[in-house]
Amino acid sequence: MKNWFIFISKLCFLTGFFILSGCSPSADDNVHTPGIVYCSEGDPTSFNPQLTTNGTTTDASSYQIYNRLVEYDPALGSIVAALARHWFINEDGTSYTFYLRKNVKFHSNDNFTPTRDFNADDVLFSFNRIIDSTHPYHNVSGGSYPFFQSVGFTDIINKIVKVNDYMIVIHLTEKDASFMANLAANFAIIQSKEYADQLSEQQQQSQIDSHPIGTGPFVLDSYFQNDHIRYKPNQGYWNGTPDIEQLVFDITPKSTNRIAKLMTGDCDISALPQSSEIDIIRQNRKLELQIQTGFNVAYLGFNTERIPFNNPKVRQALSHAINKRAIVEAVYYGSATIADSVLPSLSWAYNDTLQPYEYSPEKAKKLLAEAGYSDGFDMTLWAAPVQRIYNPNAIKTAELIQGQLKLVGVNVNIVTYGWNVFIDKLNDYSYDSVLMGWTADNADPDNFFRPLFSCAALLSGGNRVNWCNDDFDETINQAIASTDEKKRVPYYLAAQQTLNKQVPLIPIAHALRFQVKSRNITGLSLNPYGGISFAKAKRKSANVSDGGAK
Structure with missing residues (x-):
């Protein structure tokens, strides 16, 4: 991934990953031109969401550039058609037949003009790249597919068969109740095999992830790191050409700057406003x-592989030392609920019988003494430098935790890096603890378990707690062996009990999701499962007679 933008010229050098065209923004590349401007919180690490689970990348690529076979419709609470117009699942749930949409066009760029429409070859290419370690594109951009590795995609898919150009069959090794939900995830995008073949001939394979070609509503036009991303509407989009002249992501890491740009009209929509800014908005x-x-x-x-965090009693002690209510009040300003489980209470699989760890420095000290740390210890706490949906201010959260743990004799050193460096360094597991989070892609509870805690997720980097428990894996695998919710629930209840006892992590909060936009922008909904799509967004004449929140 580090080398996926070519070095255009020594005079055109930028730190980190590179620009798509030109050396720096010129007068013609002014962000504030007709169209819609979205104030985003950070740079993507790639333009292929298969390669990462970080939100800035999926926002910039998944719903703008690409499509999936199927989508999750949060309004309906169900899977709906996309590149697959309909599908059939056999009785034992191990064979999925997809009938593909015809007359779907791929994008063009300066280096590529497609000679055919989307077909089954593109589906096989996109998924075989992930599951087949001998595939010519498997190791391009690093060979890591975190989400798919964490849910055992390679193990669950036996084979993918092309019946004809517009019909494929995916054969599973066993029944998996979460399979369709995973196909609808942000990461399950479809790429162009024809483009890949051309790049192979040109020996420029890495450009498939940096100069992307998809079937989505927008075509990537240019990218200037730390500045902006520009997209053009896909004039041949199968689901209706976007009704805007262009889309621009104005990369603005600080929330206060994003709000200022909204108020001056320099941005139309802003990601992740802080809870403290709500009254102003x-x-x-x-x-x-x-x-x-x-x-x-x-x-x-x-x-959990580092001393003293390999000891569950130490982890339990720190659970008593963390004052979640104080964090929710000071960081979220009441816009979140205290988390007792990784699974939100709205989920049908939530365990309401869990015994939460009460805030008690005395109990924390007692458990630390029993674990052999009556004098405490020193530890590092890594905190993300950007806002996320689940945590509007990780640095402030870290400072609060630092003060709380000091009361029980634990000295915390807070560590942070730039966002892309932070994500890269996480994969080395060189931290004692880390403030992170997860936003589900759909309502299936499996999305909170296998991506975060499975042994397979260790290999992909999704398992940030470095925790592998064979019994836990067996429990969550049993949970997806049936499509009957009543049969699945007991396994998820047991999984949450295990996590509550073992404490590989301390769940802190479930946050409301906020987005702020100009009132003259319509067609932009807020997805509870993350991601943002501008496919139906458009501008209307401003009407400012109304106020308040929607």
Whole structure:
């Protein structure tokens, strides 16, 4: 992934990953031109969401550039058609037949013009790249597919068969109740095999992830790191050409700057407003605050292979030392609920019989003494430098935890890096603890378990707590062996009990999801499962007579 933008010229050098065209933004590349401008919180690490689970990458690529076979419709609460117009599942749930949409066009760029429409070859290429370690594109951009590795995609798929150009059959090794939900995830995008073949001939394979070609509503036009991403509408989009002249992601890491740009009209929509800014937003009649219940969790994760965090009693002690209520009040300003489980209470699989760890420094000290740490210890706490849906201010959260743990004799050193460096360094597991979180892609509870805790997720980097428990794996695998919710529930209840006892992480909060936009922007909904799509967004004449939140 580190080398996926070519070095255009020594005079054109930028730190980190590179720009798609030109050396720096010129007058012609002014962000504030006709179209819609979205103030985003950070740079993507790639333009292929298969390669990562970080939100800035999926926002910039998944719903703008690509499509999936199927989508999850949060309004309906069900899987709906996309590149697959319909599908059939056999009786034992191990064979999925997909009938593909015809007349779907791939994008063009300066280096590629497609000679055919989307077909079955592109589906086989996109999924075989992930599951087949001998595939010519498997190791391009690093060979890591975190989400798919964490849910055992390679193990669950026996083979993918092309019946004809517009019909494929995916054969599973066993029944998996979460399979369709995983195909609808942000990461399950379809790429162009024809483009891949051309890049192979040109020996430029890495460009498939840096100069992307998809079937989505927008075509990537240019990218300038730390500045902006520009997209053009896909004039041949199968689901209707977007009704805007262009889409621009204005990369603005600080929330206060994003809000300022909204108020001056330099941005039309802003990601992740801080809870402390809500009152200011509500007072501006030109802005609309969108609020949605979020399926997410913020957590303090322990590197369970490091001393002393390999001792469950130490992890239990720190659970008593963390004052979650104080964190929710000071960081979220009441816009989150205290988390007792990684699974939000709205889920049908939530365990309401869990015994939460009460805030008790005395109990924390007692358990630390029993574990042999009556004098405490020193530890590092890594905190993300950018806002996320699940945590609006990780640095402030870290400082609060630092003060709380000091009361029980634990000295915390807070560590942070730039966002892309932070993500890269996480894969080395060189931290004692880390403030992270997860936003679900769909309502299936499996999305909170295998991606975060499975042994397979250790290999992909999704398991940030470095925790592998064979019995736990067996429990969550049993949970997906049936499509009957009543049969699945007991396994998820047991999984949550195990996590509550073993404490590989401390769940802190489930946050509401906020988005703020100009009132003259329509067609933009707020998805509780993360991700953002501008496919139906458009601008209307401003009407500022109304106020308040939606």
